[in-house]
Amino acid sequence: MNSVFVYIEIEDGQVAEVSMELLTKGRALATELKVKLEAIAIGYKLDGIEKDIFPYGVDVLHLADDKRLAPYTTLPHSSIVVNLFREEQPQVALMGASSVGRDLGPRVSSALHSGLTADCTSLVIGDHEDKKANKVYENLLYQIRPAFGGNIIATIINPDCRPQMATVREGVMKKEILDPKYKGTIHKLDVSKYTSDSDFVVEMIERHMEKSKVNIKGAGIIVAGGYGVGSKENFNLLFELAEVLGGEVGASRAAVDSGYVSHDRQIGQTGTTVRPKLYIACGISGQIQHRAGMEESAQIIAINTDPDAPINSIADYVITGDVAEILPKMIKYYKANTK
Amino acid sequence: MKGYKIIVLAKQVPDTRNVGKDAMKADGTVNRAALPAIFNPEDLNALEQALRIKDQFPGTTITVLTMGPGRAAEIIREGLFRGADDGILLTDRAFAGSDTLATSYAIAQTLKKYGNFDIIIAGRQAIDGDTAQVGPQVAEKLSLPQITYAEEIQAIEKGKVTVKRRLERGVEVVKCPMPLVVTVNSSAPDCRARNAKLIMKYKHAKTISEMQEANEDYLHLYNDRPYLNIKEWTVQDIDADPNELGLTGSPTKVKKVENVVLQSKGAKVITSSDEDMDQLMRELIESHTIG
Numbered sequence: 244m245n246s247v248f249v250y251i252e253i254e255d256g257q258v259a260e261v262s263m264e265l266l267t268k269g270r271a272l273a274t275e276l277k278v279k280l281e282a283i284a285i286g287y288k289l290d291g292i293e294k295d296i297f298p299y300g301v302d303v304l305h306l307a308d309d310k311r312l313a314p315y316t317t318l319p320h321s322s323i324v325v326n327l328f329r330e331e332q333p334q335v336a337l338m339g340a341s342s343v344g345r346d347l348g349p350r351v352s353s354a355l356h357s358g359l360t361a362d363c364t365s366l367v368i369g370d371h372e373d374k375k376a377n378k379v380y381e382n383l384l385y386q387i388r389p390a391f392g393g394n395i396i397a398t399i400i401n402p403d404c405r406p407q408m409a410t411v412r413e414g415v416m417k418k419e420i421l422d423p424k425y426k427g428t429i430h431k432l433d434v435s436k437y438t439s440d441s442d443f444v445v446e447m448i449e450r451h452m453e454k455s456k457v458n459i460k461g462a463g464i465i466v467a468g469g470y471g472v473g474s475k476e477n478f479n480l481l482f483e484l485a486e487v488l489g490g491e492v493g494a495s496r497a498a499v500d501s502g503y504v505s506h507d508r509q510i511g512q513t514g515t516t517v518r519p520k521l522y523i524a525c526g527i528s529g530q531i532q533h534r535a536g537m538e539e540s541a542q543i544i545a546i547n548t549d550p551d552a553p554i555n556s557i558a559d560y561v562i563t564g565d566v567a568e569i570l571p572k573m574i575k576y577y578k579a580n581t582k
Numbered sequence: 583m584k585g586y587k588i589i590v591l592a593k594q595v596p597d598t599r600n601v602g603k604d605a606m607k608a609d610g611t612v613n614r615a616a617l618p619a620i621f622n623p624e625d626l627n628a629l630e631q632a633l634r635i636k637d638q639f640p641g642t643t644i645t646v647l648t649m650g651p652g653r654a655a656e657i658i659r660e661g662l663f664r665g666a667d668d669g670i671l672l673t674d675r676a677f678a679g680s681d682t683l684a685t686s687y688a689i690a691q692t693l694k695k696y697g698n699f700d701i702i703i704a705g706r707q708a709i710d711g712d713t714a715q716v717g718p719q720v721a722e723k724l725s726l727p728q729i730t731y732a733e734e735i736q737a738i739e740k741g742k743v744t745v746k747r748r749l750e751r752g753v754e755v756v757k758c759p760m761p762l763v764v765t766v767n768s769s770a771p772d773c774r775a776r777n778a779k780l781i782m783k784y785k786h787a788k789t790i791s792e793m794q795e796a797n798e799d800y801l802h803l804y805n806d807r808p809y810l811n812i813k814e815w816t817v818q819d820i821d822a823d824p825n826e827l828g829l830t831g832s833p834t835k836v837k838k839v840e841n842v843v844l845q846s847k848g849a850k851v852i853t854s855s856d857e858d859m860d861q862l863m864r865e866l867i868e869s870h871t872i873g
Contacts, residue, residue, distance in 0.1 A: 254751075316756075317718075317728055342749040346730045349715035353683060353722035358833030361713040371837060385837065391598060391710060396840045404833035445727055445758045448744065452752035464872060488872050500768075507750075513712055521871045542871055544862075545849070555849060560862060564854035572856065576863040581873055 245334040246303070247273040248406065250324060251284040251296065252343050253313065254452070258284075258295045261339035261413035266299035268366060268416040269337055275368050276382055278334070279303060283327060285320050287313035293429055300421035302428070309434040311443055314450060315343050318442035319434075321350040326437045328355060333406040335384050337366075340410035348410050358401035359408040360386035362512055364415055364535045371400055384409065389512055389531045396531065414460050414516035414536075457491065457507045464490030464521045467510055467537070470497035471526025471547065472566055478503050480570040481525060487574050493517065495533045511536035523573075525566045529554025546570075585641025586738065586760075588632045589696075591689065591704035591720070592625035592646050592661065594654040598709050621657045624705025626773035628766040631735050632703050633665045633774060639738070643667045645696075649677060649688055655789045658812050662784035663776040668809065670696065671789050674816040679829035682711070686719035688827060691820040693724060699761060701743065706731060706765045717765035728763045729756060733770045789814035 249269045252259035266282065273280040279302040284292055289308045296304055307323045324347065328336065336351075338344035340362045352359035365387040371380040383400045384407040390397040401407040459465060466485040468478055478492070485492045493510040494503065510517055512532035522540035527533060529545070529552055537543070538557050545558035546569050555561045562569055596617035629646070636642040646661035648654050649672040658669030672692050680688065693699065702721075707714035714730070721728035733748040736755070743762060747754040748769045786800055789812045793804060804810050817827065825831060852858040867873040 314754075317730075321722075342731055342751075345714045346718060346728070349682065349713075349718035350722045350728070352715070352833075353686060353719035356683065356833065358681065358683065359713075359715060360834060361711075361715060386834075390839075391596075397836055398838040398840075399834050400837045401833050402835060445729070445756050447754065448757055449755035450752070451754075452749075454751070506769075521866065542866075542869075558849045561849040561851045562854060562858075562862075563851070569854045569859070572854065572859040573863060576856075576860045577867075577872065579860070580863050580867055 244276070244278040245332050245405070246279040246281045247276065247335040248328070248331070248333040248337070249280070249282045249301075250336070250338040250344065250347065251282050251292075252339050252341060253284060253286040253289070253292070253315075256286070256288065256292075258292065259339060259341070259413075260418065261341055261344075261411070263295075263299060264413065264416040264418045265337045265339065265411060266296065266301060267419045267421075268411070269335075270300035270421055272335060272366065272368060272384070273300075276334070281305065281331065281333065283307070283324060285312050285315075285323055287311075293427070297425045297427040298420045298423045300425050303430055304427055305430045305432055307432040307434050307437065312434065314447060315347075316443075316445050316447070317346055317350060318445065319438045321347055321354065322439065322442050323432065323434070323437040324351050325354045327432065328406060336406040336408045338408070338410050340412040344410045348408060352408050355404075355406070357404040357406055357408055358399070359410070360388060360399045361410050363388045363409045363411050364512060366409060366411070371402060373402065383407065389535055412512070412514075412516060457505070459491045459493045459508060459510065459517055460515050462491035462517070463519050464488045464523075465493045465510070465517055465519045465537075465540075466490055466523045466525065467493035467495065467527060468498050468503065468525045468566070469495040469527030469533075470501060471528065472498060472503060473526065475503050477567055480567065484523070484570050484574055487577055488521075490519070490521070493537075495527045495530075524554050524558070525570065527554050528552045529557070585639045585643065586635060586700040587698050588635060588642060588644045589693065589699045589702045590625070590629050590632050590644060590646050590661065590666065591702060591717070592629070592648045592657055593622045593705075593708045594619050594648065594650050594657045595622045595708050595710040596620075619653065619656070621660050622705055622708045622710075624707060624766060624768050625657075626705070627768055627770040628703045628705045628764075629661055629664060629666065630771055630773040631732070631764070631766055632701075635701070635735060635738065636665065645669060645699075647672065647689065647692060647696075649673070649685060649692075652789065652791050655792060655812055655814075659784060659787055660776075662787055663781050664774055665777065665780065668813070669787075670813040670815055672815050672820070673789075676817045676822075676824065676827050679832065680827065681832035681834045682713055682715035683719060683833055684827055684829075684831035686716045686723055687831060688820065688822060689716065690720050690723035691822045692815060693720070695820050701735075701760060702726070702763045703735075704763070704765050706767050714765070717763055721763035724763070726761055726763050727758050728765070729758055730765045732764045732766045735764065784810070786810050787812050
């Protein structure tokens with residue numbers, strides 16, 4: 244039976260977080276479908292990388308190792324994936340919704356004429372009945388994502404074309420090792436057979452990658468602001484509260500788009516997904532795309548001038564009022580009670 | 583100095599950033615009429631990159647290509663007002679229901695037919711879908727290299743384009759031979775404002791369909807001033823395989839659409855009074871949530 248495939252993203256010789264999360268999800272899907280989980284890793288000096296991949300329950304790891312394959316460039320990576328998928332005919336292919344996956348995924352889907360759904364927040368196996376064609380499809384991949392400004396949740400399927408492709412943001416799926424001793428097999432690819440010289444036309448002149456300075460994904464407490472915070476200056480109150488509580492500052496897309504804070508603080512479907520023990524939402528109305536990135540927080544405090552803000556429906560505490568008045572009080576009474 | 587032939591891919595989108603309470607109808611469907619239609623923001627960033635090339639290399643021409651309903655001609659005029667030279671509206675009922683793959687097929691067929699381009703520049707993604715797929719898929723269908731996440735087209739020399747990319751975790755500068763597809767991020771400079779002279783020049787620019795509906799007084803203009811004709815192309819103009827278009831040509835299908843219904847978890851509603859704030863912080867400390 245046709246496998247579930249995960250494209251492994253390599254950063255500085257390491258398997259990217261999002262790839263480990265997708266391997267975990269891929270393993271669950273493969274088990275449900277009773278098929279193998281396979282992975283493809285493309286880069287340079289990949290010896291030993293299988294030690295970080297097999298424990299997620301990978302049955303076959305395809306390796307393309309060549310000096311010209313790192314850092315990532317579009318054309319050689321997509322040629323390798325396209326040619327490998329033509330041979331292996333996977334039924335499902337997952338990639339990170341990262342700068343790499345969002346560059347590679349559409350290229351591969353176009354070459355294979357297969358459907359690709361971006362930024363999925365949930366992947367489930369299910370059946371589909373096409374009443375017009377009087378046809379029943381079993382075990383399709385339901386690709387679920389908010390759409391249209393977050394006013395709706397859409398379930399997308401690819402009934403006829405394979406692989407069924409989806410990208411998922413880092414942090415959306417949970418990472419979990421299946422078995423540290425899991426045994427898979429390695430399949431080394433002859434890179435010259437999968438690529439052509441014309442794939443190497445793009446020259447890398449400069450490259451500076453940095454680890455994100457902001458660690459909202461790992462923060463136990465997040466003070467997040469939305470458009471309702473009103474200004475860059477008002478965001479200083481959020482930074483103050485976050486510092487006092489030992490947390491990080493996050494933001495909605497609207498706040499990032501308004502230039503209040505940098506993009507690496509964005510929480511939601513098109514930002515980071517977080518699960519802190521406390522999430523304080525300040526001036527965030529709570530569109531579904533934002534909620535998709537934080538609704539699994541253990542405790543949620545919503546501060547909003549609008550008593551009917553959608554965020555209130557998932558909050559544990561609702562405070563109706565002005566952020567500029569409430570945050571200084573929270574700081575004051577936190578300090579008073581921890582003395 | 584030699585100019586370049588640039589195509590800017592643009593989309594007219596509902597302004598999903600400003601969704602009001604009337605955006606959804608009572609039956610749970612999207613009320614498109616309540617959302618203003620705008621020039622997709624990152625496509626404007628793309629247009630600005632094209633205009634900067636035109637500033638630097640006189641003789642450069644910029645063609646705005648958009649696919650959509652008849653009223654999408656509005657964004658072609660918007661492009662002309664800011665410095666584009668002409669536009670193509672690709673419009674046909676056969677395109678209805680296209681997913682990103684069927685859309686990129688139609689656009690790629692149009693570009694094959696139109697030919698004559700050095701650089702295709704598009705926004706990274708449109709705000710109504712946020713998929714970022716059409717740019718790379720058009721590139722693949724035309725067998726062209728792609729540079730996504732572009733922040734600045736830094737130089738064009740000896741047939742190669744140097745592009746600075748702004749990625750999630752860093753910056754890359756890459757060099758790529760023409761022709762190529764570039765998709766531009768919102769971190770790139772904003773598009774320049776409309777130019778008053780260009781507004782005067784192009785305010786009557788129209789597609790054939792618009793001309794047919796327009797006031798007869800203007801009809802003579804279009805014969806005298808050919809630049810007022812916005813090309814309007816249909817399926818017949820692009821040699822398309824009907825099986826690749828619209829719903830039929832779309833591998834992805836929408837199985838289900840659910841309106842988002844919120845059920846309250848029964849939150850504690852508190853005020854901003856000193857007593858309530860004090861009590862809140864005590865509770866959070868006692869439950870070891872903070873502290």
